Amino acid sequence: MSGRLTVVGLGPGAARQMTPEAAEAVAAADILFGYAPYLARLPERPGQERRASDNREEIARASAALEAAVAGAKVAMVSGGDPGVFAMAAAVCEAIEHGPAEWRALDVEIVPGVTAMLAVAARCGAPLGHDFCAISLSDNLKPWPLVEKRLALAAEAGFVIALYNPISKARPWQLGRAFELLREKLPGSVPVVFGRAAARALGIEVILIARPLAPDVTAVERPAEAEAWLDGILAHGAGAERGA
Amino acid sequence: MSGRLTVVGLGPGAARQMTPEAAEAVAAADILFGYAPYLARLPERPGQERRASDNREEIARASAALEAAVAGAKVAMVSGGDPGVFAMAAAVCEAIEHGPAEWRALDVEIVPGVTAMLAVAARCGAPLGHDFCAISLSDNLKPWPLVEKRLALAAEAGFVIALYNPISKARPWQLGRAFELLREKLPGSVPVVFGRAAARALGIEVILIARPLAPDVTAVERPAEAEAWLDGILAHGAGAERGA
Numbered sequence: 001m002s003g004r005l006t007v008v009g010l011g012p013g014a015a016r017q018m019t020p021e022a023a024e025a026v027a028a029a030d031i032l033f034g035y036a037p038y039l040a041r042l043p044e045r046p047g048q049e050r051r052a053s054d055n056r057e058e059i060a061r062a063s064a065a066l067e068a069a070v071a072g073a074k075v076a077m078v079s080g081g082d083p084g085v086f087a088m089a090a091a092v093c094e095a096i097e098h099g100p101a102e103w104r105a106l107d108v109e110i111v112p113g114v115t116a117m118l119a120v121a122a123r124c125g126a127p128l129g130h131d132f133c134a135i136s137l138s139d140n141l142k143p144w145p146l147v148e149k150r151l152a153l154a155a156e157a158g159f160v161i162a163l164y165n166p167i168s169k170a171r172p173w174q175l176g177r178a179f180e181l182l183r184e185k186l187p188g189s190v191p192v193v194f195g196r197a198a199a200r201a202l203g204i205e206v207i208l209i210a211r212p213l214a215p216d217v218t219a220v221e222r223p224a225e226a227e228a229w230l231d232g233i234l235a236h237g238a239g240a241e242r243g244a
Numbered sequence: 245m246s247g248r249l250t251v252v253g254l255g256p257g258a259a260r261q262m263t264p265e266a267a268e269a270v271a272a273a274d275i276l277f278g279y280a281p282y283l284a285r286l287p288e289r290p291g292q293e294r295r296a297s298d299n300r301e302e303i304a305r306a307s308a309a310l311e312a313a314v315a316g317a318k319v320a321m322v323s324g325g326d327p328g329v330f331a332m333a334a335a336v337c338e339a340i341e342h343g344p345a346e347w348r349a350l351d352v353e354i355v356p357g358v359t360a361m362l363a364v365a366a367r368c369g370a371p372l373g374h375d376f377c378a379i380s381l382s383d384n385l386k387p388w389p390l391v392e393k394r395l396a397l398a399a400e401a402g403f404v405i406a407l408y409n410p411i412s413k414a415r416p417w418q419l420g421r422a423f424e425l426l427r428e429k430l431p432g433s434v435p436v437v438f439g440r441a442a443a444r445a446l447g448i449e450v451i452l453i454a455r456p457l458a459p460d461v462t463a464v465e466r467p468a469e470a471e472a473w474l475d476g477i478l479a480h481g482a483g484a485e486r487g488a
Contacts, residue, residue, distance in 0.1 A: 110365075114326070
């Protein structure tokens with residue numbers, strides 16, 4: 001079979017934060033699949049086809065990419081950050097698991113990238129220098145009570161917490177509820193870092209609930225476009241110091 | 245002040261997995277500091293000085309790098325993977341916090357990289373596609389009972405667990421104790437992935453305690469040089485299926 005599928009992590013946004021391995025995989029593809037804002041980061045190349053899709057259609061997008069690869073194309077499926085962290089690699093693996101046998105015979109490769117929490121952490125010292133966890137606040141793939149259980153146990157463990165998929169139009173209340181829960185468990189001095197995605201359309205991509213950082217090396221970001229919903233959430237007290 | 249310090253993540257090993265941003269920071273440096281096996285990955289450049297050190301001397305190495313930067317040099321401190329994940333960024337921040345005021349006036353930048361767990365996960369499907377945590381088994385910077393508490397809470401939360409700094413000559417029994425504890429908490433069907441570092445000298449760099457993966461996309465690695473100590477640990481039953 002001549003087709004293949006490469007699931008590629010584009011990194012946190014800037015071209016200089018994308019690995020050469022990822023850039024080569026993108027350049028070598030006949031067809032690029034991905035969420036439109038990620039595809040928009042990449043230079044157009046004559047003869048290369050693009051199939052942009054909505055961010056919520058992960059399994060459908062994975063299936064379409066696998067079908068194109070089975071038909072003989074060199075397919076790259078792009079993700080922001082790392083494709084293995086709450087991104088397309090899991091959807092591709094799931095589609096393969098439940099799909100036709102010919103999908104399992106395909107040559108599938110996953111190219112890692114710098115995930116959002118690493119890029120955000122690098123801009124504010126070293127909040128991930130000690131034990132940490134990453135929790136997706138999306139309850140599309142798991143029940144919400146499991147998210148609450150994990151937040152509570154993470155706080156009890158003293159993990160620095162990276163929240164992925166913190167908020168969306170379809171999930172407007174989950175972040176407020178998460179802050180409410182964490183406020184009961186953590187001291188008010190715990191800093192909260194709001195990490196904005198490089199692609200503006202994505203808004204807030206990751207939030208770090210960190211241990212206190214060294215004052216002189218801390219930068220706390222609070223992006224302007226987040227003011228409205230943050231004000232709504234934080235007006236009730238997030239138990240968190242948002243810094244300068 | 246003309247000097248500056250850049251803390252650079254070299255990624256998991258291969259040059260094509262290092263970001264252009266990291267490669268540029270390394271190329272621009274007058275002096276490279278780092279653990280010898282990381283420095284050995286980088287091409288020699290005339291006029292660029294190298295100061296290799298032992299992996300255990302993190303604060304001393306950070307202080308030496310800060311002193312060189314204060315003296316006017318462009319200094320790059322290199323780490324494998326991402327410098328913020330159990331690596332040099334935390335040591336640099338800590339040194340700055342407790343050091344002289346002039347260190348706080350320095351221009352310090354952290355360049356993120358692909359950390360080991362992302363690279364290992366990419367080779368075996370998508371074990372980090374759902375909530376996960378990263379725990380260092382080193383008890384140099386925290387008491388061992390805290391490690392045990394975190395392992396127990398992570399298992400209770402159902403996190404996929406990435407174990408960093410799993411074993412060393414100075415810490416020979418901790419990994420066995422961690423497996424013993426996790427064996428009590430997790431079903432025997434949970435796969436364990438042993439991720440080998442690109443730099444052979446480093447041995448096993450990260451271990452993923454994963455949820456069951458799709459059988460057709462799973463690759464479980466067990467590096468030959470780890471046989472001796474793994475046999476010792478696993479002979480007593482790790483409660484873990486190690487796969488093919």
